[in-house]
Amino acid sequence: MQTIQYKFYIFVAYFFNMSFYNIEKILPGHSIDCVVFGFDYNEQELNVLLMKWKMGGKWALPGGVVYKDEILEDAAHRSLKERTGISVSVLEQFHTFSGINRRSEEEIQLMLSIAAKYDIKIEKWFRTRYLTTGFVTVVNMENTTPVEDIYSSECRWVPIKDKPELVMDHDDIFNKAMDHVRIQLSYLPISMALLPEKFTMKALKKVYEGFLGKPLERSNFQSKMLKLDILNRHEKLMTGAANKAPYLYSFDKEKYESLLKKGIGLFV
Known part of the structure; x- marks a missing residue:
């Protein structure tokens, strides 16, 4: 059975790319998060695509880091594909979230206490203030097959009415995406x-x-x-x-x- 410490290390390895990416290639202080809406025609209800972290069972929007040699739009498409297995034709940038306390101190301290045992350089990344840019899209759910990655226990469509509390400021990102789509209902072919x-x-x-x-x-x-x-x-x-x-x-x-x-x- 995996220990809590190991699960948090997996989290660290993903978000700060110490094991799977060259850290020098990452754009410091900026990430992306994707809000993907779908409509369940059988149940007649709006859904959002979410991921459930293996550690702690927390739900999150799919997202990731930005490389120095890619634009934000390319980072969004790449991250969505890597995290969920889903490719979309359009991802629209709708807002950049720059809250000073996007991550709680408790969250930072808990992960630092584990990560520091493996690589002291990770602490620098945890203490870096990260902004995130939100991207939104709407898709036909029947044309998608969400697949969880190695850091998630689930990746699936969740009805809006049943949406759980999300990690960090992901609820704010979700709500802002909903507001953005509401405005567009009058002039874009969302339906x-x-x-x-x-x-x-x-x-x-x-x-x-x-x-x-x-x-x-x-x-x-x-x-x-x-x-x-x-x-x-x-x-x-x-x-x-x-x-x-x-x-x-x-x-x-x-x-x-x-x-x-x-x-x-x-x-x-």
Whole structure:
């Protein structure tokens, strides 16, 4: 059985790259964290991608260090792939978190007491003030297969309503990402990225409700979406009750892109 000391050493080795990276290649004092949103179509609820550390069972956003020879965007894509096995086409930078006490003194002291036994140079890294830049993206969950890395016991989608408390300032990063997406709901094709090609009006409404954090009146929401004239309506779902089966919709991509170019919001 692994000891607590060993588990914390694994943590140290990852975050400060003493065993697996050349420390001279790392950009001092800066890291990245990724907030990845997905929509569970079966359960009709918004999810976020999280990792569970092997030590202490703490949950965190996927992230990592930045190399001196790479830009932040490349660091974000690389770290997300290394930590979760997931590659995405777009990661948007939304905020840099520069809190002086991003890590608690208790956390630092606990890890220092272990790390110092292995390499005194690690102490310098623990005492370095680290800023982190947040990146956000939305993906179709069905096209992803999260895989935990050697430092995590789990890597999986977690419903927003069940999100546990996160380490350090990761709750602040998550909340800021939610605010960022809420603002973008009016002018970016977020729903298109989250939903399958064909979907119900109910599922589309659930996406908006998930980000807005409040229920939306069904007929009013449907009326607004249909007035935008960006949805194609298809045959009803076969549920055995033809009169009650919901219609399926898909986005008309040409009209969607035309609407975006005009600067007209999707949801106002």
